[in-house]
Amino acid sequence: MPDPILHLSNLDVRYGRTQALSGIGLSLYEGEAVGLLGTNGAGKTTLLNAVSGFLRPSGGTLELFGEPIHQCPPHQIVRRGLLQLSQERDLFGDLTVLDNLRLGSLARAPKTFDRNLERVFHYFPRLKERVAQRASTMSGGEQQMLAIGRALMAEPRIMLFDEPSAGLSPLFVQEIGAMMRALRNDGDVSILLVEQNMLLAAQVIDRFYMLRAGTVVAEGPVSELEQDHEELARRYYL
Ligand SMILES: Nc1ncnc2c1ncn2[C@@H]1O[C@H](COP(=O)(O)OP(=O)(O)OP(=O)(O)O)[C@@H](O)[C@H]1O
Ligand SMILES: [Mg+2]
Known part of the structure; x- marks a missing residue:
């Protein structure tokens, strides 16, 4: 087994006196899509924010490509190749589609711009029709x-x-799901997906971790979700 590209061990995160995450262990391997499931308030966003450097863990270790990152500010973590899509979309509303895409590529060499743009249009043809x-x-x-x-x-x-x-109609949920699946199958991006829609998650991920009240209460292959997602939902969401 190769080393994980992202590895959390015994991770604790607090908001003041409130312990939001305790003793989290999680690994992501190259080329995988891993789901982070759990009900509202379970700590999913907190975990992502800790990985991205927006929150400092109060204990445990956090390694990205084998290097500790618990002291790194968010921009350094982005530069090392880890990028979080927040629950808000943080677009520049007054700018065009193309200019928003340009801003995404600022930290990259200009010569890769055209290739990256084609890749985005390959996943989302709809954006190509709307560049302006x-x-x-x-x-x-x-x-x-x-x-x-x-x-x-x-x-x-x-x-x-x-x-x-979140907040999307079924058609868009399908499109986003298909896109994430394609991204995963194309193999150069590994994915950590927070999702309450277990059916969608099951279409994309290889494995899952289930969070409840700030701890990992279950983990396993996606086949467990497919067989038994209603039972899992009852057990961990209610
Ligand atoms: N800035 C904050 N200050 C204090 N408590 C917070 C803060 N952010 C989150 N919490 C608390 O931490 C816990 C985990 O919140 P978090 O947002 O990580 O949950 P979540 O699993 O992402 O939920 P959701 O599915 O609703 O997005 C919650 O009890 C929440 O109230
Ligand atoms: Mg959240």
Whole structure:
């Protein structure tokens, strides 16, 4: 077994006196898509924010490509190839689709711009038809696609998705799901996916971790979700 590219061990995170995560162990291997499941308030976003450097853990270790990152500010973690898509989409509403994509590629060599743009349009043909449209005038689903596209322009090696299906109609949920599956199958981006829609998660991920009240209460292969997602939902979500 190769070493994980992202490794959390015994991780604790607090908000003041409140312990939001305790003793979290999690590994992500190259080329994998791993799901982080759990009900509202379980600590999923907190975990992503700790990995991305927005929150300092109060204990445990956090390693990215074998290097400790618990002291790194967010921009250094991005530069090392890990990119988080937040629950808000953080687009520049007054700018066009193309300019939003340009901003995503600022930290990369200009010579890779065209290739990265083609890759984004390959995943989201809809964005190609709308290059000149202002981001704020796009539908919620289109904005989500743009946010993902902008992230891809930065050539991430690991992407963290925080409930990308939230608030989207079934058609867009399908499209985003298909895109994440394609991204995973193409193999150069590894994925950590937070999702409450277990059916969507099951289409994308290889393995899952289930969080409850800040701890990992179960983990396993996606086949367990497929067989038994109603039972799992009852056990961990209610
Ligand atoms: N800035 C904060 N200050 C204090 N407590 C916080 C803060 N952010 C989150 N929490 C608490 O930490 C716990 C975990 O929150 P978190 O946002 O990580 O949950 P989540 O699993 O992402 O939930 P959701 O599915 O609703 O997005 C919750 O009890 C929440 O109230
Ligand atoms: Mg959350």
